[in-house]
Amino acid sequence: MKFVRTRLKLEKHYEDFIIENKEKHYRIAYSYVKNADDALDIVQEAVFKAYVSLNTLKNPEYMKTWFYRILVNSSLDFLRKQKKIVTMDEENIAVYNDCFTDQYENIDLNHALDELPSDCRSIVILRFFEDLKIEEIAKILDENVNTVKTRLYKSLNKLRIQMND
Amino acid sequence: MKNNNIDQLKKDYMNIAIPEELDFKIRKSLAEGKKTMNRQKHLNAIKTAAASAAVIAAVFTVSINTSEALALTLSEIPVINKIVKVLTFREYKINEDTYNADIKTPSIEGLENKELESSLNDKYMAENKILYEQFMSDVEDMKANNGGHLGIDSGYVVKTDTDKILSVGRYVVNTVGSSSTTFQYDTIDKENEILITLPSLFKDESYIDIISKNIKEQMIEQHEADEYKVYWVEGIEDASMAIFNEISDNQSFYISSENKLIISFDKYEVAPGYMGVIEFEIPSDILGDILISDEYIK
Numbered sequence: 246m247k248f249v250r251t252r253l254k255l256e257k258h259y260e261d262f263i264i265e266n267k268e269k270h271y272r273i274a275y276s277y278v279k280n281a282d283d284a285l286d287i288v289q290e291a292v293f294k295a296y297v298s299l300n301t302l303k304n305p306e307y308m309k310t311w312f313y314r315i316l317v318n319s320s321l322d323f324l325r326k327q328k329k330i331v332t333m334d335e336e337n338i339a340v341y342n343d344c345f346t347d348q349y350e351n352i353d354l355n356h357a358l359d360e361l362p363s364d365c366r367s368i369v370i371l372r373f374f375e376d377l378k379i380e381e382i383a384k385i386l387d388e389n390v391n392t393v394k395t396r397l398y399k400s401l402n403k404l405r406i407q408m409n410d
Numbered sequence: 411m412k413n414n415n416i417d418q419l420k421k422d423y424m425n426i427a428i429p430e431e432l433d434f435k436i437r438k439s440l441a442e443g444k445k446t447m448n449r450q451k452h453l454n455a456i457k458t459a460a461a462s463a464a465v466i467a468a469v470f471t472v473s474i475n476t477s478e479a480l481a482l483t484l485s486e487i488p489v490i491n492k493i494v495k496v497l498t499f500r501e502y503k504i505n506e507d508t509y510n511a512d513i514k515t516p517s518i519e520g521l522e523n524k525e526l527e528s529s530l531n532d533k534y535m536a537e538n539k540i541l542y543e544q545f546m547s548d549v550e551d552m553k554a555n556n557g558g559h560l561g562i563d564s565g566y567v568v569k570t571d572t573d574k575i576l577s578v579g580r581y582v583v584n585t586v587g588s589s590s591t592t593f594q595y596d597t598i599d600k601e602n603e604i605l606i607t608l609p610s611l612f613k614d615e616s617y618i619d620i621i622s623k624n625i626k627e628q629m630i631e632q633h634e635a636d637e638y639k640v641y642w643v644e645g646i647e648d649a650s651m652a653i654f655n656e657i658s659d660n661q662s663f664y665i666s667s668e669n670k671l672i673i674s675f676d677k678y679e680v681a682p683g684y685m686g687v688i689e690f691e692i693p694s695d696i697l698g699d700i701l702i703s704d705e706y707i708k
Binding site for chain 2: 256260267272295297374
């Protein structure tokens, strides 16, 4: 018999998922805002938002991508509101140029990652730090798989280029 | 080269310090989310209750038996409607040569009205726990007294599952030499998400007389057509055996998929054991005047 989750089971499942993965979620938020307090706020906000919109989760198996999407969007919203993005123009240009930004010299790895436009940064973080599949990342970022692949490839190129400088 | 870079990056990433208050803050958010959701659910529940004239109350009823064993087996595959479902939540099984138990606990899922859903499911759980414990203590007693045969088979059947109505009957078959069977039904209005009780269907208590009178007529009619159909009722038996007088106000009932009211009696309740569990369909036309609405029964 097919196991059907009820709302209550779903809530329990969600709570367990959140508690279990809180550190991951925090790191993702932190990697965007680079500040503990802001990262805490973002995670809290995402946890609440997701809870009250659990009904938009059609299939509990997609909880992870569904939640990451809310978390990543909360992070980006936060950055937008705080105008902490270096400049929006630079960011947009970089996205259109598929992750190529101006070259910076002597930048360490962490910085190198920060220099990636946020979309590309999300891809690197989710792919390599959170071990998500390209398909999952595409779902989270609402991009098609090929775009994600291209950006990932170019982001890696850029990271290596900077490293080799 | 590339991998080394990524490893270094990942190391840095994993070294991001986790603030101590993270756990506390996350749990706080979860609690707030839950509170908000419960408030919404509560509002929905109030709306639901207000929308209906019916009274929410628990129904207990009784009735079936051996010749129904096949029917029970067939019904073990629950009829599943798209939204509201009945699933087997837990099953206890004991198979010790002369002691056999099979207790299945149903679980109703998919109601928006969680209060109703969990009150039913909790009731099912609690009753089956008692059943199980009672059985185990009976087994102990019997073992202490030179052994014997004990069996219990409990489960459920979905009697009706339409867009409007869900009737779930839970049965208990006790086997100690001969067997006794009881049935309890819960009937739910799936649209308005309320539990339907027998009294809630009627304007006043006159339904007891009207239904009882009709059942007696049916009993006698059946006996006249087939003398082996015996009921413990005046007109068939003498006064001392006329056990059935009228239905109780929480008589076992369900609503059939044809929108008929079915009154159910347990084995031995109104007839000899060989009659098994007995059901009477009450003609809707005799109920017309006293029904609150023809929403359920037509």
